[in-house]
Amino acid sequence: MITTRRTALGGLAAALTLFSAGLPAFAEGKVTLNVLYNLPGFTKFHQPLADQFMKAHPDVTINFLAPAAGYNEGQQQVLRAAVTGNLPDVYFSGYNLTGELVHTLKPRGQITDLGPFIQKEGGQAFMDKNYSPKMAALGQVDGEQYGLPVNASSPIIYINADLVKKAGGDPENMPKTFAGLIELAAKIHALDPKIAGMGYDINGWPDDWLWQALILEQGGKVVDTAAKTVGFDNEIGLNALKLTRRFVTEGGQTLLDWDQSRQQFGAGLTGFIFSTPAHVQTIEGLVGDRFALKTATFPLDNAEKGGVPTGGNSAVILTQDKAKQDAAWDYLKWITGPEAQNQIVRITGYLPTNKLATGPDYLAPYYAEHPNVKTASLQADRSLPWAGYPGGDSVRIWRTQRDIIGTVMRGEVTPEAGLKQIVEQTNALMK
Numbered sequence: 126m127i128t129t130r131r132t133a134l135g136g137l138a139a140a141l142t143l144f145s146a147g148l149p150a151f152a153e154g155k156v157t158l159n160v161l162y163n164l165p166g167f168t169k170f171h172q173p174l175a176d177q178f179m180k181a182h183p184d185v186t187i188n189f190l191a192p193a194a195g196y197n198e199g200q201q202q203v204l205r206a207a208v209t210g211n212l213p214d215v216y217f218s219g220y221n222l223t224g225e226l227v228h229t230l231k232p233r234g235q236i237t238d239l240g241p242f243i244q245k246e247g248g249q250a251f252m253d254k255n256y257s258p259k260m261a262a263l264g265q266v267d268g269e270q271y272g273l274p275v276n277a278s279s280p281i282i283y284i285n286a287d288l289v290k291k292a293g294g295d296p297e298n299m300p301k302t303f304a305g306l307i308e309l310a311a312k313i314h315a316l317d318p319k320i321a322g323m324g325y326d327i328n329g330w331p332d333d334w335l336w337q338a339l340i341l342e343q344g345g346k347v348v349d350t351a352a353k354t355v356g357f358d359n360e361i362g363l364n365a366l367k368l369t370r371r372f373v374t375e376g377g378q379t380l381l382d383w384d385q386s387r388q389q390f391g392a393g394l395t396g397f398i399f400s401t402p403a404h405v406q407t408i409e410g411l412v413g414d415r416f417a418l419k420t421a422t423f424p425l426d427n428a429e430k431g432g433v434p435t436g437g438n439s440a441v442i443l444t445q446d447k448a449k450q451d452a453a454w455d456y457l458k459w460i461t462g463p464e465a466q467n468q469i470v471r472i473t474g475y476l477p478t479n480k481l482a483t484g485p486d487y488l489a490p491y492y493a494e495h496p497n498v499k500t501a502s503l504q505a506d507r508s509l510p511w512a513g514y515p516g517g518d519s520v521r522i523w524r525t526q527r528d529i530i531g532t533v534m535r536g537e538v539t540p541e542a543g544l545k546q547i548v549e550q551t552n553a554l555m556k
Contacts, residue, residue, distance in 0.1 A: 154155040156452040157186040161213040163199040165192045165437065167276075170472045180460050185452045196222055196438070197520050203443075207235055213455050214444035217275060220263050220437055221511040221519065227266040230443070237442040239270045242454045255461070259432070259508045263478075264439035270441025273461040274478035276469065279423065279433040279504045280338050282306075283309050283390065283396045283408055286417035287322065288313050292396070299397075299421040301341075306397075306424055307376045313325075313396035314377025322397035324390060327369060328381030328531045333523040335399065336530065337512060338423065339365035344430030347512035352554060358548045366533050366540035370499055373534050380534060387411065399423070401436070402501035405474040409497070420500040425507070432509035437475065463487050471550035476501035476508075516555045525550050 151244035162171055168189075175187040193199030193507035196219030206212045207230055218226050230236040243251060252261055256274065264272030292312035300306045306465065310322030327335040337347050346356030357365065372378040381389065383400070390398045391411025400408070405420070412418045413545060440460060442453045459465055466482035469475065482488050483502060492499035514522050526547050533543040 132419075144238040150360075155184055155186070156448050157188050158214045158444075158449060158453055158456065159188050159190055160215045160217075160456075161193065161199065161203070161221065162189045162217040163193045163196050165194070168192065170469050174460055174465050174468065177465075178456060181459075182452070182455060185456070187456065200226065204229060207233060212443045214442070214446075214449050215456060216441050216443055217438040218272060219511075220274075220435060220439060221513040223264070223439060224266050224440070224513055226441070227271050233308060233447065235443060235451060237445070239264075239273070239442070239454075239457075242450075243270060246458075255341050255463075255481060257480060257505055257508075259290075260478050260480075260505060263435055263437070263508065263510055264441075272441040274437065274439045275456045275460055276437035276473065276475050277478050277505075277508060278401050278403055278475045279501065279508060280335060280399050281402050281423060281500050281504070282397050282399055282421040283404075284419040284421060285390070285393060285395065286419045288316065288393075288396045288416070291316055296417070296419045296421075298544050300424065301428070302426050305371065307368075307371055310372075310376035310378075310396055320377070321379045321389065321395040323370070323372060324378055324381070324386040324395050325372045325376075326381065326383040326386045326398070326400075328380055328527065328534050329386070330527070331383075333526060334401075334434055334436055334511065335363070336523070336526060338399075339368060341434055341509050342423065342425050342427065342431045344427035348514060350515075353515045354552050355548050359467070362548070363540055363544050366530065366543050369530055369534050370536065370540060373536075378534075380531075391415070402474045402476065402498065405495075405497050410497060418497065420497040422500060422503050423507070432507045433504055433509040434511040436511055437478075467491075470498070470502075474498050474501065476505055480505075487543070514551070514555050518554050522551055522554045525554065 171189065179185060179187055190213055193202055200219065200222045203212065203216055203226065212235060227236055245509035257460035260274050260277065263274045264270055282299060284296050284299065289296040292309060294309045300309055306323065312321035314320060325335065340347050340357050340361060343361045349356040386398055387400065387404065387408060388411065389395050391408060393415045409418060423433045440457045442450055444450055444453060461479055463479050466477040466479045467487040470477050470488055477488060495521055513519050529543050529546045532538040533540055
């Protein structure tokens with residue numbers, strides 16, 4: 126969402142001062158960093174941020190490679206490049222794929238542990254100042270920091286405040302558990318059979334983000350990393366599938382793909398839906414002045430241990446050239462710093478990965494004017510890694526899981542039978 130940004134030179138200089146002391150070690154010679162990111166739409170923030178960085182670091186050139194179509198495509202591109210020895214210097218790795226990336230590249234000496242760079246910045250004090258523990262963990266693999274978090278997105282609720290009020294609910298204080306939300310959805314659906322009480326479009330979602338959310342919000346695990354099997358072959362997995370069926374039978378959900386569901390919500394025919402914060406601008410445009418639009422945080426049935434899967438990416442350094450590593454580290458600090466995050470959030474609607482970015486000099490005034498965008502930032506302390514499956518076949522695994530979940534939602538298969546199918550087929554695909 127393109128709005129007024131803080132791009133004043135003074136603000137930029139202040140932000141850079143936070144992360145650099147003195148002249149960088151690579152200033153004696155020109156350095157070119159070949160950088161690969163995913164999703165062509167992200168050019169809208171990558172290029173202007175790179176331009177600002179190069180203005181402040183005239184001896185560094187950021188050379189963007191053609192962006193990959195998506196995280197899975199980018200992952201395969203990097204893994205192929207590792208074989209030919211033609212890796213980018215910096216790569217923006219999807220959180221759910223970073224583990225596989227590290228486990229593949231580390232034995233070959235092709236990925237850089239950020240620990241020594243962090244120590245030079247002040248160690249844990251530097252990390253604590255800029256990133257919450259859960260946000261920092263998104264770039265960690267096996268306890269080591271390989272990436273700094275750049276983009277972060279976790280599911281939120283979009284609310285038709287008018288319908289919620291008519292059903293006796295409070296759009297400013299939505300239920301905090303799925304049981305309460307389903308009860309509210311049932312009341313909304315009872316107002317008019319043509320109105321869907323809710324929309325949790327897991328049956329048509331392009332990846333397993335919403336499925337993992339149903340596991341993690343209960344405090345469960347998606348993968349048992351030690352056994353290399355699913356981590357939800359238990360009551361948590363069964364309850365997740367029971368919820369998907371209840372969304373239909375009790376919540377009055379209509380089974381649509383996510384885009385159709387969004388259109389239906391915009392037309393005022395759904396009480397509330399679950400989606401990415403990146404859709405705020407789009408949904409505001411669909412709604413117009415038809416009804417009052419509100420957003421709310423994702424429910425947690427286990428408030429103590431539960432959380433939400435965080436989509437997005439962290440920047441990792443792949444070059445092993447010392448001068449390039451130093452330049453890349455400054456670039457990572459910049460793009461995950463408060464000024465860059467201030468700009469990224471205003472453009473994308475994502476939650477900021479840097480704690481300082483929510484302050485009065487950055488996003489606080491913007492959030493005051495755009496409360497629907499602020500909601501995502503309230504989930505920073507709930508952020509959990511979006512898990513990847515061993516074997517690198519996460520896309521095929523999700524398509525298999527989604528088909529089974531769809532049969533459960535339609536009532537063709539019981540949740541118990543559906544869980545058995547998902548567990549058996551996922552475990553088989555991981556092998």
